[in-house]
Amino acid sequence: MKILPILPIDTGRYGTEEMKQIFEDENRLQRMLDVEAALAWAHAEVGDIPRREAVTIGRMASVKCVKLTRVTTIEKEIKHDVAAVVRALSEVCGPAGAYVHLGATSSDISDTATALQLKEAIAIIEKRLDEFEKMLLEKAEKYKRTIMIGRTHGQHALPTTLGFKFSVWMRENARHIQRLRECKKRLLVGKMSGAVGTQAGLGPNAIKTQELVMSRLDINAADISTQIIQRDRYGELVGLLALTTSSLENFATEIRELQRPEIEEVAEQFEKVKQVGSSTMPHKRNPITCERVCGLSKIVRSLVGPALENVVTWHERDLTQSSAERFIIPEACILTDYVLVLMIGIISGLAVNEERMKQNIELTKGRSMSEAAMIALTEKGMNRQEAHEHLRVLTIKSETDDKPFKTVLLRDQRVRKLLNEREVKDALNPTNYLGTALRQIERMIRKTMNERKARGLH
Numbered sequence: 001m002k003i004l005p006i007l008p009i010d011t012g013r014y015g016t017e018e019m020k021q022i023f024e025d026e027n028r029l030q031r032m033l034d035v036e037a038a039l040a041w042a043h044a045e046v047g048d049i050p051r052r053e054a055v056t057i058g059r060m061a062s063v064k065c066v067k068l069t070r071v072t073t074i075e076k077e078i079k080h081d082v083a084a085v086v087r088a089l090s091e092v093c094g095p096a097g098a099y100v101h102l103g104a105t106s107s108d109i110s111d112t113a114t115a116l117q118l119k120e121a122i123a124i125i126e127k128r129l130d131e132f133e134k135m136l137l138e139k140a141e142k143y144k145r146t147i148m149i150g151r152t153h154g155q156h157a158l159p160t161t162l163g164f165k166f167s168v169w170m171r172e173n174a175r176h177i178q179r180l181r182e183c184k185k186r187l188l189v190g191k192m193s194g195a196v197g198t199q200a201g202l203g204p205n206a207i208k209t210q211e212l213v214m215s216r217l218d219i220n221a222a223d224i225s226t227q228i229i230q231r232d233r234y235g236e237l238v239g240l241l242a243l244t245t246s247s248l249e250n251f252a253t254e255i256r257e258l259q260r261p262e263i264e265e266v267a268e269q270f271e272k273v274k275q276v277g278s279s280t281m282p283h284k285r286n287p288i289t290c291e292r293v294c295g296l297s298k299i300v301r302s303l304v305g306p307a308l309e310n311v312v313t314w315h316e317r318d319l320t321q322s323s324a325e326r327f328i329i330p331e332a333c334i335l336t337d338y339v340l341v342l343m344i345g346i347i348s349g350l351a352v353n354e355e356r357m358k359q360n361i362e363l364t365k366g367r368s369m370s371e372a373a374m375i376a377l378t379e380k381g382m383n384r385q386e387a388h389e390h391l392r393v394l395t396i397k398s399e400t401d402d403k404p405f406k407t408v409l410l411r412d413q414r415v416r417k418l419l420n421e422r423e424v425k426d427a428l429n430p431t432n433y434l435g436t437a438l439r440q441i442e443r444m445i446r447k448t449m450n451e452r453k454a455r456g457l458h
Contacts, residue, residue, distance in 0.1 A: 009334055014296065019337040022120045023330035029071060030063050031113035032085050034217065037061035039104055039192065042212035046205035049099045056096035057089070065092045082106035103202035103209075105195045107317065111229040112190030114329065115219050118237070119188050121333040122180065128340035129177045129244075130457055135347045136170035137448055139163070144441045147430055148265060148357040149368060156368040159361060159430035162266075162352065164437050167444045169251050174448060176244045183240055187233050189222045190214050196316040197226040227317035231310040238307035238328060241336040242300050248343050249297035252290035255346065259287050264356045269349030293342050296335050303328045361430055366405030367395045369428045373409060373419075376427040380418040390414060 005011045009020065021027060037058040044054035060066070066088045075084035083106070090097030101109070144163030149156050192210040193199050199206035214221040222229055259267040270285045307328050310321040361368065370391045377387040394415075398408045409415045409424050419427070426432055452458065 009331070015334040015338045016124075016341055019121060019124055019334050022117050022124075023334065026063050026068050028113065028117065029066070029068055029085065031116040032082070032109050033061035033063070033066060033089060034116060035109045035112045035190070035213070036086070036089055036100060038213045038216040039102070039108075039209075040099060041216060042192075042209045043099065043102055045212050046208050048203065048205060048209070049102065053096035053099050057093050057100055060092045060096075061089060080106070082109050085109070103194060103199075103206070104192060105201075105227055107228045108190075108192050108194070110322075112192075112213075112217065112219075114325075115188050115190045115229075116217060118329070118333075119219060121337075122184055122188070125241075125333065125337055125340065126177070126180055128337060128344065129173060129180065130452070130455070132340055132344050132347070133170060133173050133177065133448065133452070134457075135344055136166050136173060137445060137452075139347060139350075140166040140170055140441055140445055143352065144438060144445075146352070146354055146357065147361065147434070149361045149363075156364050158368065158371060159433055161434065161437055161441070162357070163441050165254070167441045169247075170448055171444055172247050174451060176240070176247065177451075179240050179243070183236055185220070187237050189220045189229065189233070190217060191222045191225045191229060193222075193225050193227070195227055197224065226313075226315075228313065228321070231307075231313070231321055234325065234329065235304075235307045235311050238300075238303050238332045241332045242304045245293075245297040245300040245336055245339050248339050249294045251343065252287075252293040252297075252346065255350070256287045256290045256294075259290075263360065265353055265360065267351045267353075268346050269351065289342055289346055293339050293346070296339050300332055300335050300339070303332050307332075364405075365398060365403070366428045367398055369405065369430065369433060370395050372427045372433040373405075373415075373424070376423060377415070377418055382414075382418060 009015050040049065040054040040057040040061075043049040044051040066085070070091075071081075071084045071088045074087050075081050078084060078087070086101045086109075090100045093100060140163045142163070143166060144161060146162040147159055148162050148165075150158050150160035190213070192202060192206070192213050194201045194206075199210070202209050210221050255266055255268060257263065258265045267285070268287050268289050306324045310324055310328070313321065374384070374387045374391050377391075378384045382390075394408050394412060395405065397403070398405045401408070406424060406428050409419075409428075410421060415424070
């Protein structure tokens with residue numbers, strides 16, 4: 001009977017082929033074989049085994065020679081995944097098979113192979129973050145003067161610009177890039193330490209052997225470990241990926257809110273020719289991609305709990321981490337990569353309705369500029385607290401009487417005593433009350449461009 005895929009990643013619904021390939025069984029097997037080949041080579045370098053036997057092991061340590069089907073068959077029989085790889089590799093190596101896995105324990109192979117997979121995965125995620133940063137950089141520049149109403153508590157607050165919003169997102173994304181680059185130093189490590197970490201089975205050349213293996217694989221060696229690489233490293237990674245996708249969910253949520261017909265300031269791309277918004281309501285244009293970002297980000301966050309619980313182990317090791325990590329690590333990497341790809345597409349194709357932004361600023365008939373009016377009054381000598389209370393009363397009057405705030409201000413004797421009509425008009429002009437917004441945007445654009453240059457990007 002043919003076994004059909006069940007989980008959405010396996011069915012092809014979520015994830016990029018580039019990232020999923022890293023965590024496929026055959027690639028996992030190849031990375032384990034890479035470690036075994038590096039171990040044999042290192043043993044030969046220090047004189048522990050004949051060089052020609054190491055060459056044979058290195059030549060045969062390929063999925064072209066060691067078939068996944070054979071490894072799977074052996075594992076079903078002996079109930080041990082790494083031992084199955086060792087036996088399958090030994091079978092194809094002939095007499096050289098006697099030297100396969102010499103002095104190593106299972107976790108030397110599996111944990112180091114995981115580091116190799118994560119090296120590939122992190123490179124992809126870092127590339128996506130760089131691409132997303134570039135997209136936000138372009139949008140910050142393009143819309144730095146596009147005025148819109150800022151909102152707090154879901155209510156109109158003060159004017160801001162769309163470019164300012166993109167700049168805030170850009171710097172949040174920049175922090176994730178910084179965290180990921182820092183995390184790599186602690187994450188991408190392997191080991192050849194033997195059964196409890198003492199390297200007893202590797203003999204007198206053990207430390208040199210470990211150094212050679214990791215040099216060959218182009219990753220660092222763990223400073224010290226037990227039978228396993230300590231799982232605080234993976235906990236940090238999953239936490240970082242959860243933090244990254246939480247930011248992406250935050251951005252997507254903002255777009256969803258601004259896409260509501262009552263607001264209609266931005267919207268994710270909708271393919272008008274063929275895309276269907278609802279099975280029953282022909283008019284619907286749902287922000288489904290943003291919603292997918294939000295939904296999958298929840299899954300990534302849910303992986304933090306088991307990743308942290310995996311830090312706890314009995315003595316020098318137990319096997320409670322293994323089964324959980326078969327879900328945690330691939331899912332966290334695959335979904336983070338996929339969500340980043342979705343957000344890059346969303347921002348790239350984002351529809352911006354500048355006219356609606358102007359209209360929305362006027363919804364409160366000028367009341368959203370009450371702080372600017374208050375500052376204008378204080379500059380003319382009115383006590384700040386008195387100005388605040390007086391304008392609070394006037395905003396209520398404007399709303400209750402459904403009168404423009406400007407009209408209410410010009411009819412108020414206390415205001416007219418200090419401000420003439422031109423000064424009131426200037427105070428209520430949103431373009432006059434953006435503070436340092438433009439300077440901040442330009443500073444952040446320069447800072448981001450300098451950081452990208454330091455990373456070798458444009």
